[in-house]
Amino acid sequence: MSTAVITPPPGFTLDINDPKVQEAAIRIQASYRGHRSRKELREKGPPKILQPLKDVVLLEGSAAKLECRVSAFPDPFIIWSKDGKELKDGSKYRYVFEDPDVVALVVRDGVLADLGQYTVSIKNPFGVTSGSARIIVEAPAQVVKGPKNVLVVKGSTVVLKAEISGEPPPEVGWLLDDDDIEEDDRVSYDIGDTTTVLTIKNVQPSDAGRYEIFVENNLGMDLSFARVEVL
Template sequence: MSKVKATPPPGFTLNINDPQVQEAAIRIQASYRVTGASTELREKGPPKILQELRDVVLVEGSAAKLECRVSAFPDPFIVWYKDGKELKDGPKYRYVFEDPDFVALVVRDGVLADLGKYTVTIKNPFGPTSGSACILVEVPAKVSKGPDNIKIRGEPPPDVAWLKDGDDIDEDDRVFFDVGDTNTILTIKNAKVSDAGKYEVFVENNLGTDRVLCSR
């Protein structure tokens, strides 16, 4: 069999000094590098976390999302924990896999009890890795009238004020109020006729305000 020498088509020339030719060569080289990098990321080995989890703030009643970027081949097994306790995928805690490189946990219907440290473990046959972050919970200021006291709640803890007929009460040795973690109590010693009026409690934090009428 005779050898045939390949020749360019008639009229075809390639000038390597042509800027367009050089630009095309650069694009081809860049594409090759990206493909090569992608291949390297898919090499077999233990999982790696490429983007760490970050702390997030969850407002009561809303949802929060923890996410990280990982590299793992073969595909890993994912488990999430809160304060060391495994979280099951379901209505409250939702495991999310947006694409092969991102794993996430969505915490729904946020409550103060969701405050804590969350950990994701990522494991394949070559070994495990893990990462952690915290969910911080914020609660709008709320006040309500209980059977024997005034209940308050909020995170950050709200500022509390008592009002009489719309004006702040100036405390002294006879009229003063105490503020606890979950309630507030107004004390009036040696009550006078002038103490009669409309009493309210006003609470405020960075998420909102609230007030309740205590008596008339």
């Protein structure tokens, strides 16, 4: 039995020793291997996370995206949660499915409250798997609510309070007429996560003036002031 030899079309030549031809052959083989690998990954079985979630930084007012690559066949059911509480797909949180095997969560309009641990749960009839990562929120330092002006009697106690925010947590300082306030047995200030309080005991006429609170981190600074009058 003879084997027919197919003659190339007129003007067509193929040199298997040509580097470009060899390169094209390598790309075709690699593409086939990749297709075969993807087919093998989609064999029935419990979901697998092929590329885990990574921590991301979310700037206040912007959006962040958490994503991971998964293998699951049949197609899985996806649930995203934050600090153990399920997140609903909507205007704030958006479930995203990117072909062929990437699942993602977009967090919009970032605020400090978005800081936390996020978990994706991937489930199909053969099992469930999950992965977690953190969203780290960064926001410029801010005096959310400044202290109020006060009028006090000599010998009484003055308390000036300000609400503050910022991530990383800001440095905080108090000034009187542009001079740093030093703590002593009469004057002290406390700095919390969201507030700072300046306390002046046994107020004297020299304590009257313009009190300034300033906050600063690597993203910005802010200040506010109030006046204290002593009778």
